[in-house]
Amino acid sequence: MVEAFAYLNDATIRTVMAGAALLGVTSGVLGTFAVLRRQSLLGDTLSHAALPGIVLGFVVVGGRSLPALSLGALLTGAAAALLMLLLTRRTRLKTDAALGIALSLFFAAGVVGLTWVQGHAGASQAGLETFLFGQAAALLRADLPWMAGVTFFSLAVVALFWKEFEAVSFDPEFARAQGLPVPVLDAVLTVMVALAVVLGLQLVGVVLMAAMVVAPAVAARQWVRRLPAMVALAALFGALGGVGGALISAVGRGLATGPLIVLCLTALVALSLTLAPERGLIVGLARRFRARRTLRDRQLLEALRRLQEAHDDPSYAAEQGMVDAYFGAPTRARFRALHGRGLVRRVRHMPDERPHWEITARGRDHLRHAQEADDADVNGAADPNGADRRRAANGTRGAEEPVDAGRSGGDR
Amino acid sequence: MSELLASVPFAIQATGALVGIAGALLGTFLVLRGDAMTTDAISHSILLGIVLVWMATGLTSGPLQIAGAALAGLATVLLVQLLVRTGRMKDDAAIGLVFPALFSVGVLLLNVYARDVHIDAHTVLLGEIGFVWLDTVPVAGFEVPRALLWMALVALVDAAFVAAFYKELKLATFDPALAAALGFAPAALGLALLGLTSATAVAAFDAVGVVLFLAFVIVPPSAAYLLTDALWRVLAYACGIAVASSVLGYAAAVRLDVSIGGSMALATGAFLAIALAFGPRHGLIARAIRRRGRRSSNENRALCVHLHHHEDDAEAEVENAVQALRAHLRWSDAHARAVVARSLDAGLIRRQSDRLLLTAKGRATAREIVAPGEADGTE
Numbered sequence: 001m002v003e004a005f006a007y008l009n010d011a012t013i014r015t016v017m018a019g020a021a022l023l024g025v026t027s028g029v030l031g032t033f034a035v036l037r038r039q040s041l042l043g044d045t046l047s048h049a050a051l052p053g054i055v056l057g058f059v060v061v062g063g064r065s066l067p068a069l070s071l072g073a074l075l076t077g078a079a080a081a082l083l084m085l086l087l088t089r090r091t092r093l094k095t096d097a098a099l100g101i102a103l104s105l106f107f108a109a110g111v112v113g114l115t116w117v118q119g120h121a122g123a124s125q126a127g128l129e130t131f132l133f134g135q136a137a138a139l140l141r142a143d144l145p146w147m148a149g150v151t152f153f154s155l156a157v158v159a160l161f162w163k164e165f166e167a168v169s170f171d172p173e174f175a176r177a178q179g180l181p182v183p184v185l186d187a188v189l190t191v192m193v194a195l196a197v198v199l200g201l202q203l204v205g206v207v208l209m210a211a212m213v214v215a216p217a218v219a220a221r222q223w224v225r226r227l228p229a230m231v232a233l234a235a236l237f238g239a240l241g242g243v244g245g246a247l248i249s250a251v252g253r254g255l256a257t258g259p260l261i262v263l264c265l266t267a268l269v270a271l272s273l274t275l276a277p278e279r280g281l282i283v284g285l286a287r288r289f290r291a292r293r294t295l296r297d298r299q300l301l302e303a304l305r306r307l308q309e310a311h312d313d314p315s316y317a318a319e320q321g322m323v324d325a326y327f328g329a330p331t332r333a334r335f336r337a338l339h340g341r342g343l344v345r346r347v348r349h350m351p352d353e354r355p356h357w358e359i360t361a362r363g364r365d366h367l368r369h370a371q372e373a374d375d376a377d378v379n380g381a382a383d384p385n386g387a388d389r390r391r392a393a394n395g396t397r398g399a400e401e402p403v404d405a406g407r408s409g410g411d412r
Numbered sequence: 413m414s415e416l417l418a419s420v421p422f423a424i425q426a427t428g429a430l431v432g433i434a435g436a437l438l439g440t441f442l443v444l445r446g447d448a449m450t451t452d453a454i455s456h457s458i459l460l461g462i463v464l465v466w467m468a469t470g471l472t473s474g475p476l477q478i479a480g481a482a483l484a485g486l487a488t489v490l491l492v493q494l495l496v497r498t499g500r501m502k503d504d505a506a507i508g509l510v511f512p513a514l515f516s517v518g519v520l521l522l523n524v525y526a527r528d529v530h531i532d533a534h535t536v537l538l539g540e541i542g543f544v545w546l547d548t549v550p551v552a553g554f555e556v557p558r559a560l561l562w563m564a565l566v567a568l569v570d571a572a573f574v575a576a577f578y579k580e581l582k583l584a585t586f587d588p589a590l591a592a593a594l595g596f597a598p599a600a601l602g603l604a605l606l607g608l609t610s611a612t613a614v615a616a617f618d619a620v621g622v623v624l625f626l627a628f629v630i631v632p633p634s635a636a637y638l639l640t641d642a643l644w645r646v647l648a649y650a651c652g653i654a655v656a657s658s659v660l661g662y663a664a665a666v667r668l669d670v671s672i673g674g675s676m677a678l679a680t681g682a683f684l685a686i687a688l689a690f691g692p693r694h695g696l697i698a699r700a701i702r703r704r705g706r707r708s709s710n711e712n713r714a715l716c717v718h719l720h721h722h723e724d725d726a727e728a729e730v731e732n733a734v735q736a737l738r739a740h741l742r743w744s745d746a747h748a749r750a751v752v753a754r755s756l757d758a759g760l761i762r763r764q765s766d767r768l769l770l771t772a773k774g775r776a777t778a779r780e781i782v783a784p785g786e787a788d789g790t791e
Contacts, residue, residue, distance in 0.1 A: 035502075035505050038502055039504070040502070040504040040505040040508040041449050041452075041504050041507060043508065044508060048623065087688075090696060091638060091688065091694060092637070092638075092694055093443075093634055093638075094443075094446050094448070096446050096447070096448040096449040096450075096504075097443045097446075097448040097630060099452075100449055100451065100452055100626060100629075100630040101630055101631055101634055101681075103452065103623075103626070104623060104624065104626040104627035104630060104677060105627060105631065105677065105681040105684075107623045107627075108623070108624055108627055108673075108674045108677035108678045108681070109678060110674075111621075111623075111671045111673070111674035112665075112668075112670045112671050112674040112675055112678060114671070115671040115674065116668065116669075116670045119670070133519060207456070208512045210508045211508060211509060211513065213508070214508035215508075215509055218500075218501050218505050221500075221501070222500060255520060255523050255524070256519055256520070256523055258519075259515070259519040259520050259523075260516070260520070262512045262513060262515075262516040263513065263516050266509065269509060273498070279500060281498065281500075
């Protein structure tokens with residue numbers, strides 16, 4: 001613990017943590033829009049496409065200057081995005097094929113460029129390959145103001161065009177009908193993802209930036225349903241994952257930073273998926289378990305009621321072993337629980353020592369209420385509670401609903 | 413024969429061509445099914461499979477490696493499907509989560525356990541086809557490069573799979589619902605396809621690296637798909653493009669002294685560019701010409717409707733003159749003259765001094781638009 005604090009005083013590590021936090025915030029915010037627009041893999045394509053840009057920047061400036069490499073990466077990223085748009089809009093190729101084409105061709109160009117630099121510009125290129133997986137230690141203090149500038153710029157653009165971005169992310173058709181320049185906004189959001197990618201070059205590298213764009217947004221989506229909260233939480237998760245990974249990488253020297261950051265973010269996603277209060281898998285399981293128990297209780301009560309009816313005896317008590325056999329499962333525990341709620345009564349027919357159960361008046365009331373609630377549910381949306389419950393059961397509401405409806409067919 | 417096999421350029425080009433053929437055979441179906449980015453995910457996460465098999469057995473190539481990596485690829489696919497099925501995220505987000513995570517684990521394991529071993533993440537990503545001839549095994553008296561041998565076997569398996577299940581693959585690709593109804597198990601077929609893709613990727617990683625393998629899987633079939641419509645022709649063209657890319661890419665790489673695998677992948681891009689521009693029906697030029705043809709025929713029809721509208725009019729003298737078209741159809745003089753000339757050529761109108769008159773054909777064209785269904789008898 002003390003050791004960890006000692007690390008915090010190390011200037012290099014402070015630099016790395018600050019850089020990782022900036023990267024996390026930017027990619028979390030911009031990734032949210034990408035994920036909502038069903039463009040999660042755009043980050044993957046743009047980051048692979050950054051490789052030739054890095055080489056280009058290196059060749060033009062003649063050295064490893066981060067702003068030059070970043071500008072090159074931004075340019076080739078934008079070119080890859082254009083190629084992708086051309087292929088999806090003007091040919092019959094699907095979006096994923098277009099993404100794959102842009103990714104692999106630009107990356108191939110980058111590989112060719114890397115080897116060309118190796119052969120023609122001397123050994124000084126050694127640094128360029130670290131951009132494949134990122135290298136935190138190579139981050140300089142002088143890079144920070146520049147990274148902060150990019151972060152600030154992206155946040156400012158998002159704040160400035162919040163309404164427009166929100167509209168194109170959730171319902172592009174509606175946005176078009178409102179007279180918004182949807183293609184322009186699409187292009188702006190795409191370039192912004194390229195900006196996030198560029199920020200991550202040094203820390204995460206081009207191969208793994210996909211996760212940097214996707215993971216914070218997916219994790220945030222599990223906890224909240226409104227866009228402002230999702231954006232804020234994604235920024236927080238992105239920063240957490242970035243700082244965590246960078247810290248581990250700095251402590252365990254020699255471990256590539258990119259993979260560590262990605263694994264930290266993946267852990268955050270896994271935690272969110274399991275633990276989130278409303279959409280979490282554990283809560284979902286518990287909900288299903290409860291629902292099944294409620295159903296079984298009703299089946300038990302209903303069986304008791306029908307047996308009474310069939311025997312035409314309002315105080316008919318069923319023998320527990322018989323009910324067990326009927327349901328093919330032990331029912332004792334459930335009967336006891338129902339007994340606790342006063343819905344059934346225990347009866348003994350001496351000398352028969354086996355337990356018998358009889359439905360009480362309250363039990364019959366309970367059944368009738370449940371039946372009425374069901375009927376109201378079936379009879380339509382007149383019952384607001386019923387509608388609410390159904391929507392909750394579907395698990396989608398708010399953020400995702402318009403996305404599913406608006407974006408699915410809108411690619412072409 | 414033995415001289416040919418010993419020749420370094422031949423070994424390199426043949427390996428590249430085999431990667432290309434195997435990739436094109438599977439890639440045609442992957443691209444048509446919309447699984448291109450799943451292939452991207454698979455080709456990244458096989459790194460984990462390669463590393464795990466290496467840690468368990470110490471082998472860096474061979475059937476165990478291929479099987480292990482194929483399993484890693486399938487695990488990726490199943491994990492993605494599992495995440496999508498929870499309903500908590502879309503398939504593209506699931507892909508973007510799963511493969512970076514698996515790839516990261518692979519890179520870190522290499523970082524920790526394999527600092528000096530032949531496999532490293534760069535090789536897996538980039539490959540080094542230039543060295544395939546260094547590692548050979550004797551087969552029937554010939555020294556055959558190991559990578560070439562494995563690629564040939566895998567390509568053979570791929571070809572056999574496509575040949576054996578051609579009909580089923582075709583149906584599952586174009587009409588999965590019907591395929592399911594007929595009992596062709598499209599889901600199982602899809603998994604088999606993706607499993608073979610992983611196996612092919614691992615056999616190819618030595619040669620071209622996984623990202624360039626992705627280029628061989630996606631780009632030639634996409635280019636072929638822009639050139640033709642029949643499935644068997646897409647397959648054939650894709651294979652042809654892949655082989656030609658290997659040969660051309662090798663020549664360019666040698667001349668410029670750059671990465672051979674990258675150069676081969678870029679060559680597939682050149683073929684895509686050609687197909688994109690000159691594809692007979694789906695290329696950009698063909699589409700532009702078609703669009704212009706449609707526009708000019710629309711203009712001819714607009715002219716016919718205009719003339720028809722004023723035919724029995726008192727102002728027919730004024731309206732149905734070339735000069736009036738500028739005001740009414742908002743055409744410039746030059747444009748109006750061009751449309752009139754075209755319509756004259758097409759026999760839709762005739763000229764009487766300054767007036768434009770409809771021919772019988774032109775009238776039928778106009779009626780068809782103004783009063784559809786009634787025009788039948790007049791033509």
